[in-house]
Structure formats: C-alpha cells, structure tokens
Amino acid sequence: MFASLELHYKKSFLLFPRIINCTMEKSRLEAFSDGVFAIVITLLILDIRFPEVDYSQFAATLTSVLPRILAYVMSFIIIGLYWVIHHNSMHVMKKTDRGFLWLNILFLLCVSFIPFPTSLVGRYPFEAGPIMIYGATLIACNAVGYVMVVYVHYHRHLAMAEFGDKYLRSHTPVYIIINGAYLGAILLARPFPLVSYIIYIAVVVMIIFFLPNVDDGINYQAKE
Amino acid sequence: MFASLELHYKKSFLLFPRIINCTMEKSRLEAFSDGVFAIVITLLILDIRFPEVDYSQFAATLTSVLPRILAYVMSFIIIGLYWVIHHNSMHVMKKTDRGFLWLNILFLLCVSFIPFPTSLVGRYPFEAGPIMIYGATLIACNAVGYVMVVYVHYHRHLAMAEFGDKYLRSHTPVYIIINGAYLGAILLARPFPLVSYIIYIAVVVMIIFFLPNVDDGINYQAKE
Amino acid sequence: MFASLELHYKKSFLLFPRIINCTMEKSRLEAFSDGVFAIVITLLILDIRFPEVDYSQFAATLTSVLPRILAYVMSFIIIGLYWVIHHNSMHVMKKTDRGFLWLNILFLLCVSFIPFPTSLVGRYPFEAGPIMIYGATLIACNAVGYVMVVYVHYHRHLAMAEFGDKYLRSHTPVYIIINGAYLGAILLARPFPLVSYIIYIAVVVMIIFFLPNVDDGINYQAKE
Amino acid sequence: MFASLELHYKKSFLLFPRIINCTMEKSRLEAFSDGVFAIVITLLILDIRFPEVDYSQFAATLTSVLPRILAYVMSFIIIGLYWVIHHNSMHVMKKTDRGFLWLNILFLLCVSFIPFPTSLVGRYPFEAGPIMIYGATLIACNAVGYVMVVYVHYHRHLAMAEFGDKYLRSHTPVYIIINGAYLGAILLARPFPLVSYIIYIAVVVMIIFFLPNVDDGINYQAKE
Structure with missing residues (x-):
C-alpha cells in the first residue's frame, strides 16, 4: 500500500516526499542542535535539589549535595565539549541529507x-552502577558521532573539499582511544571508582588542552 | 463596544490591529517553533527520575525505570519527526497570516x-489508558497539521507556486492512513498493548525509511 | 565614589558605560525574548504531573488532573498571545535604549x-485565591506592556514613523478595557469563579478573533 | 601517544584539531550563550513550587512561598543584568579563540x-549559609568575567580597536568594588542578613541606574 503511494509520489513530484526531504538546510540543523545543547546543559542544574530539611542540618545536607554539584560541573563541561566538537564538525559539511539529519537526531x-x-x-x-551507565552514555554519544563521520565519508558530496580521504582514517584512532579509555573506566568502576572519574576528566582535559591549536588568525574572524 | 473600537481602528489604520497583524514573518515563526521543539524534546529527560532508594536496590529500580527510558526514546524520535515535517512544510509557505499563525500555536x-x-x-x-492517551495526542497533532494544510489550500496566496491543487489531494490519504493506524493502536490497546507500540513505532519507521527520497543535490545545499 | 568613576568614564569614553550601553540591537532583544517565550510556554507541561498511584486509580486520578490540563491550555494560548503582541509591537521600534531594554526584562x-x-x-x-493571583499576574504583564508603550511615546526617536501621536491615545482604551475586565474577574472570583474563567478566555478570544484583520498582502511577505 | 597523534595532525593539517579549532564564530558563541541565559532565567520559576496543602491553608502557605518569589525576582534581574553585560562585552570582540571559548563556557x-x-x-x-553561597556564586561569575577581560587584554588580536590599553585598567576598579561589596555581604550574612540583601540589590540598581548612559543615537540603531 505504501509502495503504491510511493510510486504515485515519485510520479507527481510535489508532496509528502518533498515535505520530508527538500529543505533541511545545514544552518537550521545547527540552530536546532544548538538549542538542544543549550537546554540540556542548563537542565543539569535542576538535579541539584536541596532536600527539605531544618536549617540546623544545613551544613550536613550541603555536604551530601556536594557530589551532585561536582557531577553538574563534570557534565556541564562534557556537554560543552560535545557542543564545540559538533559545531566544528558541521563546518566541513556542505549539505545535509535525510540520513545525516536522522543520525544527528540520534546524536x-x-x-x-x-x-x-x-x-x-x-x-x-x-x-x-552509575559510573558504568555514565561511561556507556558517553560511548554511545561517541559511537553515533563516529557513525556520522563514516556516513559523510561514504556520502562525500555532503562534505567540503577539506573532508579528504584522510579525514576518516585520522579520526578513527582518536575515537578508538577515547572510547577505549571510557571502556576502561567502566571496567574499573567496581574496584576503583575514583580512577574511573579521573579517566572521564582526563579525557576531557586532554581534548581541551592537548590537541593542537592551529588557529591561524583567519578562521576565527567575526562575522557580524 | 469592541465593535466601535474596531471601526475606529479601521479608520485610523495605525494601531492595535497593526500590532496584532502586521509583522509575523515566516522566519520568526520558524525560529519560535524550532525553540519550542528543541525544548519539548529535551524536557523529556526530566521524566526519567530515579527514585530515592538505597543502592542495594539499584539494579531492581533501574529495571523499573527502563520503560521510561524506552518511552523517552520513542517520544524523542516522534517529536524529532514532527520537527522535520514541520520544517519542511514551512518550505512551501511564502507568507503567513493570523489564521495560520494561530493554527501553528495550536499545533x-x-x-x-x-x-x-x-x-x-x-x-x-x-x-x-496511557497507550490510548498517547495515541490520541498524536492524532491531535496530525489533525491540527492537516487543518494547516487545508487552511493553506484555501488561502493559496500564502503558499509558493509548488503548492498546487494536488498538494492537499495527495496529502489527504497519507494523513488518513497514519491517523487510521493510530486509531487502530488505540482500539488494540486493551487486548494487545504490545501491538499498539509496534504500530506507533512502525508508522515512524515507515515515514523515515520508506517514503521516497527525492534529494537531487540541489535542495540540501548549504546556506552559509 | 561611583560618581567619580562615572565622571572618569564620561571623560574616557571607552569602557564600562559602553559595555552597558552601546550594542543591544533590536534583533538580539527579540531573539532573547523569543527564547524566553518559547521556554515559558513549554515549561507549562511540567506542572501536569501524574501522582504516583496504582493503576486501579488511573481514571479517577486522570479526572483530578484534568483541571491542570485545562489550565495548561489556557496559559499556553495566553502566553502565545503575549508572544504575538510582543513581536508585532517590536515592529514599530527602530532602536532600543537602556530604559526600554530593562522594561522588556521586567515584562x-x-x-x-x-x-x-x-x-x-x-x-x-x-x-x-488562585484565580485572583492569575488575574493579577496578567494585569502586571499588561501594565508593564503599557508602560513600554508610554516610554516609547516619550522617546519617539526609538520608534518608526508609523508610531504617531495617535498610537498611545488609541492603545490606552484597549489596555483599560482589558485590565478592567481582568479586574472584574478578580472581584468575581469568590462569588462566581466560573465567570472569572469565562472573562479570561473571552478576552483572549476577543483579541484573537474580533480585532480587525488589516492584512494587505504586503506585511506578511516571507523574508527568506 | 597523544603527542605523536598531535604531531601527525600538525603535519596533515586536516582533521581533529581543525574540528576543535577552526570555526567557532563569534555569532554562534553569542547565540549559544543567549540560549543558556534565556533558559536559566526562565527555569527560576520552577523553584516556586506550592506545597500540596488543603486550600484552608492557602493564605498561610502562600506567605511561606513569598520569600521564594522575592528570590525569583532578585535572581531574574541579576541574570538579566549578566545577559546585558555579556552581550555588550561581546561587542568589543572581533574574533574568538579556544581559550576564550572555554572561559565563556566556564562563565x-x-x-x-x-x-x-x-x-x-x-x-x-x-x-x-544560603546568603553566603549566593554571594559566592555571584563573585565566581564576576571573577570568570574579569578573567575574560584579562584574557582579551593579553590576546589583543581578538578585540576591536576600541579595546585599548585603558580598557582593563578602567574595568579593574569596577570589578574590585562590586566583588568587594559582595564579599561584605557574605561577611555580614550572619549578623545582618537583611543588610546582605540590601547590598545585592544595591549593586544591581547602581549598575542599572547610575553608570552613565552614553547613548548617542547611533549605537542602538535597528538592524532589521
């Protein structure tokens, strides 16, 4: 039934298929993604709820809330990093298609x-348990991100000329190293929970501080 | 009383009516709608709350939370689909008027x-009960969406030239099929709840994967 | 102390004052306001929480939640209306200054x-009680909105040429009627709560449907 | 291991480093920041929850909620002020680099x-306790804001020509005065909590009303 509809559409060329396909520009994809990033990063604070206690227990309760504050800081920076990476990745894209769009929604x-x-x-x-679920979530984010790179590799017409053959090849080890580190953090969660946190934080710090900075004074110019 | 005011406005031509009417450009309507979509899709996570239990019950509690996680995934993808469809639908619009604006707010x-x-x-x-309310909400979304198409059909000056006479005619069966499927899911909710979920998911998968892809390399070009 | 700093600034002409003043363009004010409107309107759903009850009490609990759903619909449409009015009001603005900016934040x-x-x-x-607080909040919104109109009236360089002398004069009765209606709803809340709701809804319906529609095919043109 | 990867990148010049570095334009940084500001300011309302009480206790409960409403108003205006200052500060920026980007995320x-x-x-x-934590949070915001000014001072190529040598020098006393006032509020929180609030509010009022207004009719022009 859908098949015949589909045929009809292919002939008529002016409707639902068009509705689904024709006009998701890269800029709107970015704007929507930016919105989601901004909201997710800000919703984190809602989890830091102070229990309804008498003020005499304020200091003790605050101490018990401290891990949530630290978790807030860690996740804020990690989501911020995903935002930066997502944004810069979009820069090598020229167009977007339905497959990429849905991979982005999955991301x-x-x-x-x-x-x-x-x-x-x-x-x-x-x-x-929580440390393992945290790591698994990050691995899922990275895995979808990697699939997006692979997708663009095999749909080269979506990408700018900069996105050469080496792009995928050079990114693969980075994804393997990072996800390997997260996997290690998951495996170490039971015996050494603190080591797992150190791994989570170390990966972020590494990416932020140690990946080379090739600013050349051109790329960051303001577009007012 | 309002009538005389109205008359006065019609004469003076420079005020409240203008305030209400004159300047809702299509782009701002899209930006506002995008914002709402991004927020709704992100708020879904707030419902997955882990009850305050002792860690000894962590695994059992996590299992009890699993349906909420699956519901999160299902609704995330459905809202994502509405976003995609809404966005692409706006592409055939040239202008917007007050009626369309309020239909959009209702949507x-x-x-x-x-x-x-x-x-x-x-x-x-x-x-x-919940499965039926879920389906009824989706039918309400689709119904308002369909009314928007009908509205544009009868206010053709709002649409691009692509929006021909066939647009409404070819969309109608799609809306009937989808809402019929949802209605079936509602009716089957009591005897076969699992079938209802399969229908909800099948409709989404069908729209995403089986409606033809007429990308022609032009429509998706980046607008940087 | 601040006074001397101020003097210093006035002389040096290149700092904090500039930071506070120079560059709040109208477009950014709109974008920020749009964001706030989109978030407020979407947060409304968070209040419709279904209590943790056994499913045997589902129907009864759903009935008890119904007033919240109706309140959601009413406020969604009212905030949507404020968004439309705010947006169209900004259309007569040419520039914005610090006073207008802060009135907008207050709004x-x-x-x-x-x-x-x-x-x-x-x-x-x-x-x-709740009906009165609801009405008082709407009156507060309208009052700030009216102050914004008065502010622009006395800072005419901020407005477009359309914003003539009659603008304030013709808006004043509308604001008086609407706020008078809301005040009536507040006064009637104790003896006739239902009448209060009818007034809240009637005002919205009146504004949406009965204020004249002066679309002339120019104002709504798409700006793609 | 990362070092060798880094070298590899430096040679190949077309990948992860580019992903991290090349294209965070000022405008996207602003849009993302605007989104976060709009969401934070709107989330404040979620804290004003009315406890589930019988209506007979409505007035008493409302009184007990009043401090939360006042806290909502205070924080709304303070976050609004940070938004205004952040926005205007961005106006002296020409470009942005990775360091500035991460300082902004920290902010x-x-x-x-x-x-x-x-x-x-x-x-x-x-x-x-709460008053002190409130003040400490504001000091942290200001401190990061000040570090951003210092950062731009030492990375002058990021700034417009207006950002002269005097910029940092003239801002420093303002930051010292404001943070000094907040520190005073923290110290006075135990003996005179009301004085602390007066300080928080006085600083905001001072910045909004008493810092000189150098609007010259040019800077606020609309960019439609």
Missing part, C-alpha cells in the same frame, strides 16, 4: 540523555 | 503536550 | 511568572 | 548555577 538523543546518568553519579558517587 | 500546544502521555506510558507501560 | 519577568498561578488554578480550580 | 557554568543558591535563599531567607 542529540544520546546527549540529551546525559542528565540521567549525571543524576545517578551525583546520588551514588562511589558505586559502580 | 505547538499539541506537540508540547507529548511529555505528559510519555510520562504515563513510561509509568504504566502495559495498561490501556 | 519577561512577569510573563515568566505565569506558570506559578497556572499551577495554582490547576490545583485549586474553583477557589478564589 | 555560563557559573551563571547556570544561580538557580541553586536562589532556591536556598528562597527556602531559608534569613539564614547565613
């Missing part, structure tokens, strides 16, 4: 999930 | 309501 | 408050 | 944290 689905494991590690900071 | 009202039935199916996953 | 403060009385009327639908 | 992290101390002062309005 946002994973990133939007981060507040949940953040809430868990904030509540049970030294238990293995 | 956003329905989409913004989705987190509520999502919360219900996440909590009572195999009960008929 | 957003009032609109952002609407979820609170919405929550109250949803919970105690036929009690006078 | 947003601090601002996004404000709902938490707001919730505390709303709940324990006359206790020292």
Whole structure:
C-alpha cells in the first residue's frame, strides 16, 4: 500500500516526499542542535535539589549535595565539549541529507540523555552502577558521532573539499582511544571508582588542552 | 463596544490591529517553533527520575525505570519527526497570516503536550489508558497539521507556486492512513498493548525509511 | 565614589558605560525574548504531573488532573498571545535604549511568572485565591506592556514613523478595557469563579478573533 | 601517544584539531550563550513550587512561598543584568579563540548555577549559609568575567580597536568594588542578613541606574 503511494509520489513530484526531504538546510540543523545543547546543559542544574530539611542540618545536607554539584560541573563541561566538537564538525559539511539529519537526531538523543546518568553519579558517587551507565552514555554519544563521520565519508558530496580521504582514517584512532579509555573506566568502576572519574576528566582535559591549536588568525574572524 | 473600537481602528489604520497583524514573518515563526521543539524534546529527560532508594536496590529500580527510558526514546524520535515535517512544510509557505499563525500555536500546544502521555506510558507501560492517551495526542497533532494544510489550500496566496491543487489531494490519504493506524493502536490497546507500540513505532519507521527520497543535490545545499 | 568613576568614564569614553550601553540591537532583544517565550510556554507541561498511584486509580486520578490540563491550555494560548503582541509591537521600534531594554526584562519577568498561578488554578480550580493571583499576574504583564508603550511615546526617536501621536491615545482604551475586565474577574472570583474563567478566555478570544484583520498582502511577505 | 597523534595532525593539517579549532564564530558563541541565559532565567520559576496543602491553608502557605518569589525576582534581574553585560562585552570582540571559548563556557557554568543558591535563599531567607553561597556564586561569575577581560587584554588580536590599553585598567576598579561589596555581604550574612540583601540589590540598581548612559543615537540603531 505504501509502495503504491510511493510510486504515485515519485510520479507527481510535489508532496509528502518533498515535505520530508527538500529543505533541511545545514544552518537550521545547527540552530536546532544548538538549542538542544543549550537546554540540556542548563537542565543539569535542576538535579541539584536541596532536600527539605531544618536549617540546623544545613551544613550536613550541603555536604551530601556536594557530589551532585561536582557531577553538574563534570557534565556541564562534557556537554560543552560535545557542543564545540559538533559545531566544528558541521563546518566541513556542505549539505545535509535525510540520513545525516536522522543520525544527528540520534546524536542529540544520546546527549540529551546525559542528565540521567549525571543524576545517578551525583546520588551514588562511589558505586559502580552509575559510573558504568555514565561511561556507556558517553560511548554511545561517541559511537553515533563516529557513525556520522563514516556516513559523510561514504556520502562525500555532503562534505567540503577539506573532508579528504584522510579525514576518516585520522579520526578513527582518536575515537578508538577515547572510547577505549571510557571502556576502561567502566571496567574499573567496581574496584576503583575514583580512577574511573579521573579517566572521564582526563579525557576531557586532554581534548581541551592537548590537541593542537592551529588557529591561524583567519578562521576565527567575526562575522557580524 | 469592541465593535466601535474596531471601526475606529479601521479608520485610523495605525494601531492595535497593526500590532496584532502586521509583522509575523515566516522566519520568526520558524525560529519560535524550532525553540519550542528543541525544548519539548529535551524536557523529556526530566521524566526519567530515579527514585530515592538505597543502592542495594539499584539494579531492581533501574529495571523499573527502563520503560521510561524506552518511552523517552520513542517520544524523542516522534517529536524529532514532527520537527522535520514541520520544517519542511514551512518550505512551501511564502507568507503567513493570523489564521495560520494561530493554527501553528495550536499545533505547538499539541506537540508540547507529548511529555505528559510519555510520562504515563513510561509509568504504566502495559495498561490501556496511557497507550490510548498517547495515541490520541498524536492524532491531535496530525489533525491540527492537516487543518494547516487545508487552511493553506484555501488561502493559496500564502503558499509558493509548488503548492498546487494536488498538494492537499495527495496529502489527504497519507494523513488518513497514519491517523487510521493510530486509531487502530488505540482500539488494540486493551487486548494487545504490545501491538499498539509496534504500530506507533512502525508508522515512524515507515515515514523515515520508506517514503521516497527525492534529494537531487540541489535542495540540501548549504546556506552559509 | 561611583560618581567619580562615572565622571572618569564620561571623560574616557571607552569602557564600562559602553559595555552597558552601546550594542543591544533590536534583533538580539527579540531573539532573547523569543527564547524566553518559547521556554515559558513549554515549561507549562511540567506542572501536569501524574501522582504516583496504582493503576486501579488511573481514571479517577486522570479526572483530578484534568483541571491542570485545562489550565495548561489556557496559559499556553495566553502566553502565545503575549508572544504575538510582543513581536508585532517590536515592529514599530527602530532602536532600543537602556530604559526600554530593562522594561522588556521586567515584562519577561512577569510573563515568566505565569506558570506559578497556572499551577495554582490547576490545583485549586474553583477557589478564589488562585484565580485572583492569575488575574493579577496578567494585569502586571499588561501594565508593564503599557508602560513600554508610554516610554516609547516619550522617546519617539526609538520608534518608526508609523508610531504617531495617535498610537498611545488609541492603545490606552484597549489596555483599560482589558485590565478592567481582568479586574472584574478578580472581584468575581469568590462569588462566581466560573465567570472569572469565562472573562479570561473571552478576552483572549476577543483579541484573537474580533480585532480587525488589516492584512494587505504586503506585511506578511516571507523574508527568506 | 597523544603527542605523536598531535604531531601527525600538525603535519596533515586536516582533521581533529581543525574540528576543535577552526570555526567557532563569534555569532554562534553569542547565540549559544543567549540560549543558556534565556533558559536559566526562565527555569527560576520552577523553584516556586506550592506545597500540596488543603486550600484552608492557602493564605498561610502562600506567605511561606513569598520569600521564594522575592528570590525569583532578585535572581531574574541579576541574570538579566549578566545577559546585558555579556552581550555588550561581546561587542568589543572581533574574533574568538579556544581559550576564550572555554572561559565563556566556564562563565555560563557559573551563571547556570544561580538557580541553586536562589532556591536556598528562597527556602531559608534569613539564614547565613544560603546568603553566603549566593554571594559566592555571584563573585565566581564576576571573577570568570574579569578573567575574560584579562584574557582579551593579553590576546589583543581578538578585540576591536576600541579595546585599548585603558580598557582593563578602567574595568579593574569596577570589578574590585562590586566583588568587594559582595564579599561584605557574605561577611555580614550572619549578623545582618537583611543588610546582605540590601547590598545585592544595591549593586544591581547602581549598575542599572547610575553608570552613565552614553547613548548617542547611533549605537542602538535597528538592524532589521
């Protein structure tokens, strides 16, 4: 039934298929993604709820809330990093198609999930389960991100000329190293929970500080 | 009283009516709608709350939360689909008027309501009531969407030339099929709740994967 | 102390004052306001929480939640209306200054408050208190909106040429009628709560449907 | 290991480093920041929750919620002020680099944290702890803001010509005075909690009303 409809559409050329396909410009995809990133990063604060206690227990309760504050800081920076990477990745894109669009929605689905494991590690900071779920969520984000790179590799007409053959090849080891580190963090969560956190933070710090800075004074010019 | 005011306005031509009418450009309507979509899709995560339990019950509680996670995934993708369809639909619009504007607000009202039935199916996953409310919400979204198409059909000056006479005629069966499927899911919710979920998911998968892809390399060009 | 700093600034001409003053373009003010409107309107759904009950009480609980759903619909449409009015009002603005900027923030403060009385009327639908607070909030929104019109009247260089002398004069009765109606709703809240709701809804319907539509095919043109 | 990768990147010149570095334009940084500001300012309302009480206790409960409403108003205006200052500060920027980008994310992290101390002062309005945490959060925001000014001072190529040598020098006393005032508020929180609030509000009022207004009719022109 749908097949015949489809045929009809292919002939008529002016409707639902067009509705689904024709006009998701790159800029709107970016704007929507930016919106989701901004909201996810800001919703994190909602998990830091102070229990309804008498003020005499204020200091003790604040101490018990401290892990949630630290989890807030960690996830804020990690989501901020995903935003930066997402944004810069979009720069090599020339066009977008339906497949890429849905991979992007899947990526946002994973990133939007981060507040949940953040809430868990904030509540049970030294238990293995939450740390493992946190790591698994990050691996899922990275995996979808990697599939997006692979997708563009095989749909080269979507990308700018800069996106050469080496792009995928040079990115693959980075994804393997990062996800390998996260996998290690998951495996170490039970015996050494603190080591897992150090790994999560170290990966972020590494990416922010140690990946080379090739600013050449051109790329960052303001577009007012 | 209002009538005389109205008359006065019609004569003076420079005020409240203008305030209400003159300047809702299509681009701002899109930007506002994008914002609402991005927020609704991200708010879904807030419903996945982990109850305050001792860690010894972590695994059991996580299992009990699993339906909410699945409901999150389902609604995320459905709202993502509405966003894609809404966006592409706007592409055939040239202008917008007050009627269309308010139909759009009504459409956003329905989409913004989705987190509520999502919360219900996440909590009572195999009960008929939540599944029926979920389906009814989707039918409401589609119905308002269809009214928007009809509205444009009868206010052709709002649309681009592509929006020909066939547009409404060819869309009608698609809306009937989809809403018919949802209605079936509602009716089957009591005897076969699982079938209802399969229908909800099948419709989405069908739209995403099986409606023909007429990308021609022109429509998706980046507008940087 | 501040005074001397101020003097220093006035002389040096290149700093904090500039930071505060120079570059709030109208477009950014609109974008920020749009964001706040989109968020407030979407947050409304968060108040419709289904209590944690056994499914056997589903129907009864759903009935008890119904007033919150109706309050959601009412506030969604009212905030949507404020968004439309705000947007169109900005159309007569040419520039913006610090005073207008802060009046706008005050206006957003009032609109952002609407979820609170919405929550109250949803919970105690036929009690006078919540209905009165709801009306008072709307009056506050309108009052700030009216002050903005007065401000522009006395700072005519901020406005387009369309904003003539008659603008304020012709708006004043509209504001008086609407706020008078709301005041009536507040006074009637105790004896006739239902009448108060009818007034709230009637005002919205009146503005949406009965204020004249002066679309002339020019103003709504798309700006792609 | 990362070092060798880095070398490889430096040679190949077409990948991950580019992804991290090349294209965060000033405009996107502003849009993302605007989004975060709009969301934080609107989320404040979520803290004003009316406890589930019988209506007979409505007035008493409303009184107990009043401090939260006042805290909402105070934080709304303070975040609004940060938004205005952030926005105007961006006006002297020409480009942005990775360091500035991450300082900005750190700044947003601090601002996004404000709902938490707001919730505390709303709940324990006359206790020292919440007032001190509130002040410390504002000092953290200002400190990061000041570091951003210092950063631009030492990376002058990022700034417009207006950002002369005097910029940092003239801003420093303002930051010292404001943070000194906040520090005073923290120290006075235990003996005189009311004085602390007066200081918080006085600083905001001072900045809004008493810093000189150098509008010259050019800077605020609309860019439609």
